[in-house]
Amino acid sequence: MSHIVTRVTTHSRKVCSLYKRSLRNLEAWYDRRYMYRYRAVLLRARFDENKDVKDMRVAQQLLDEGEKELFSLIHYQPRQFAYSPGGVAHGREVVPPDWVLDYWHPMEKAAYPEYFARREQRKKEYIEWWEKTYGKPAEPAH
Template identity: 90%
Template sequence: MSHLVTKITTHGRKVCSLYKRALRNTEAWYDRREMYRYRAVLLRARFDENADIKDMRVAQELLDEGEKELFSLIHYQPRQFTYSPGGVAAGREVIPPDWVLDYWHPMEKAEYPDYFARREQRKKEYIELWEKTYGKPAEPSH
């Protein structure tokens, strides 16, 4: 459940997040590098104008206005990184689970004796740690 927010997000973190999302949105709108850089410099200047505001009410109001402005200017088809969720190659490479190695043929395991000896030792250590922490599993009653 690592996706759940468990800590308070600071104002500074929110401002940094808004800035990064605004930069990514600007990148989606401007394909030519020089146009993007020009707009990025203007965006940074807008953020730097308000960097020294000490009154948190005013700062929060500016943050809310920035969120609304970003929402109104959001690109209709934002860019996605290739391997990120939503990207064209997300989830293409299937990483096999560890238990697949248990079903290797002994002749295949013989090609990597050090690895499989260390793996068996670590499996024993893991089982001991599990039993120490949670106790032995209960026998099923039929």
């Protein structure tokens, strides 16, 4: 749940985020590299014009105006990276959970004796840590 904000975001972080999202939006609009680079240089110049603003009220107002402008110019079909959420390849390769290895046949485990010996040792260490931290599980009352 990394998308949930759990701490205060600084003003400079918000400005950097706006700048990056603006560049990604330009990338979606201009597929020719030279056209994109020209617009990116103009965008950077606009950001650099206001980098020395010390009054936080003015800076916040500029940030809000920038957010509104980006929202009004957002591309109707933004580019997405293939393996990012929303991309065409996101979640395509399923990573099996660790417990699947517990159901391997002993002959399959024999092919990797060092790995499974270390794995069993780490499982024991984890159980010891769990019991030390949280206590032993309670027996169910019948």
